[in-house]
Amino acid sequence: MSLPARTAAAIRIDDEDDHLTALDYKRIATLIVDEVGIKLPPAKRLMVEGRLRKRIRTLGLDSFDAYCAYLFKKDGLTAERPFLINAVTTNKTDFFREPEHFDCLEQRMVPALLELRRGERAPMLKIWSAASSTGAEAYTLAMVLADLAGQRGDFRFSILGTDISTAVLDQGQRAVYPAEMITPVPQAKQSRYLMFARKAGVRSEVRIVPELRRLVRFARLNLMDKAYPFDNDVDIIFLRNVLIYFEKVDQEAVILKLIKHLRPGGYLVLGHSESMIGTNITMRQVAPAVFQKP
The missing domain is CATH 1.10.155.10 (Chemotaxis receptor methyltransferase CheR, N-terminal domain)
Structure with a gap:
């Protein structure tokens, strides 16, 4: 048969x-x-x-x-x-991955950027997660910045998450994650920014609160494209743990294209296992894997 x-x-x-x-x-x-x-x-x-x-x-x-x-x-x-x-494509991501970068964001990058724009009233900071995967990095940024904006009261922010994979972008847009994934999120931030759903017989899940979701948008981007259709006055770009999968010549080409989207004084954040050594790119390193545009 x-x-x-x-x-x-x-x-x-x-x-x-x-x-x-x-x-x-x-x-x-x-x-x-x-x-x-x-x-x-x-x-x-x-x-x-x-x-x-x-x-x-x-x-x-x-x-x-x-x-x-x-x-x-x-x-x-x-x-x-x-x-x-x-x-x-590899879509490894976590909330608060390489947490030193978020400490640097809060304690160094944002204060320095606001000092450069001290003549503006409540300037808008634009942050770009350039390999956002399912959105954990973008929403981590949103949590840190929302807390900081609440404390300081002198800036606004928006976050763009981009990735080549439409599947992970869809998850980022939904902002629903398995509950075990949010273990690295500090308890205070879990209380403020996460909604918990527990149904009998169903895996426990969490969702990012609407107030935070409204500050994050997602779009598809192939880093190999000749140009990127996004703003040219971005304050901070995160591109972490992606370049290690690229050939050296492509690594440099991607970084050069991203730098064009940074405003003067803006920051590019790479993964701790990545560097610009051996490239022709000149940016000032201000912290491990954190570089500032002149």
């Missing part, structure tokens, strides 16, 4: 003996680096396969061979491109 096509597909694609060929993996890796700048060395093949299995089941295909034939031989790439990018 033959199985229905989709059932057979589900059985076949879960088979650990089914793998991408070296040629097909190279084609996918080349496509990803050309499209979004992210390197997928051979050591990442099992990770990529694991992430693609669910997508292949969704399409009702029965193997990696069939999926690659759909991509490269049957003109499926145009329709599949966003789903492929969503599947293979």
